[in-house]
Amino acid sequence: MKTNHRRCISCRSVAPKSEFWRVVRxxxxxxxxxxQGMGRSAYLCPRDDCLKAAQKKNRLAKVLRxxxxxxxxxxxxxxxxxxxxxx
Numbered sequence: 001m002k003t004n005h006r007r008c009i010s011c012r013s014v015a016p017k018s019e020f021w022r023v024v025r026x027x028x029x030x031x032x033x034x035x036q037g038m039g040r041s042a043y044l045c046p047r048d049d050c051l052k053a054a055q056k057k058n059r060l061a062k063v064l065r066x067x068x069x070x071x072x073x074x075x076x077x078x079x080x081x082x083x084x085x086x087x
Contacts, residue, residue, distance in 0.1 A: 011045055021034065021046055022041055032060075032066060042063040051077065
């Protein structure tokens with residue numbers, strides 16, 4: 001079976017869906033959450049430079065068409081530091 005590929009909103013690289021973080025604007029209440037839910041999605045590489053650019057240029061909010069709370073970015077930074085600590 002063919003794997004599903006997605007594109008990072010920051011660096012525009014294409015890779016299998018499992019290699020990205022998924023950020024979702026949940027339908028219909030327009031809340032933003034990570035990894036699961038049904039609604040509009042954006043994908044982001046789990047790398048420092050991609051997350052920094054996405055936060056600085058407000059790319060998640062533009063793609064999801066809603067305000068992204070700072071807690072989402074903080075959770076992503078925490079995940080990134082945990083991933084680099086374990087590696």
